[in-house]
Amino acid sequence: GEDVEQSLFLSVREGDSSVINCTYTDSSSTYLYWYKQEPGAGLQLLTYIFSNMDMKQDQRLTVLLNKKDKHLSLRIADTQTGDSAIYFCAERRTSNTGKLIFGQGTTLQVKP
């Protein structure tokens, strides 16, 4: 199927960690992505992970991939008010095309 699913909303306090979850259905996915969209802006590529990896860390961001369960998560350490945005996960199923299948997006609200 086409579905990539995310929870719609997450609220955390400033300084806490945020964990945004995503599930996908296609086991042939090659790359999985996280994008950030701030109000009125385009999509910013945060990070991506190849499907044969379990984890990728980049500064405050940690991506975990459980390929068996088709589950992807994005952890943001020490969440700041500037992290408030919509976060989209996306999967690429075929390595030689640019078609990404997006989830619905998770709105992250960071309270001071």
Added chain:
Amino acid sequence: SAVISQKPSRDICQRGTSLTIQCQVDSQVTMMFWYRQQPGQSLTLIATANQGSEATYESGFVIDKFPISRPNLTFSTLTVSNMSPEDSSIYLCSVGGSGTTISYEQYFGPGTRLTVT
């Protein structure tokens, strides 16, 4: 990363008219794509813009409604034809790869916010 610009950034158009959106990249890229984000929704791929040949459209999108040009490796246009209010969306250009290299990093432009009245 590639720097992508789009023109116009936003527009309000009357139904029945057409709007052409431009996408310019600061370096040669292998792949260029057009996505649509309907209000409050996720992104859907419209088509892949192929340099020197006809675009490849996804199911539900047709060339007559969304003609696309890609004259070179840094530029593409998307036209939204015979617009109706249902076409009100953000249209985003996306690129991947540099030169002739396929890259798995994929970047998006700032989007064009279209409102059809």
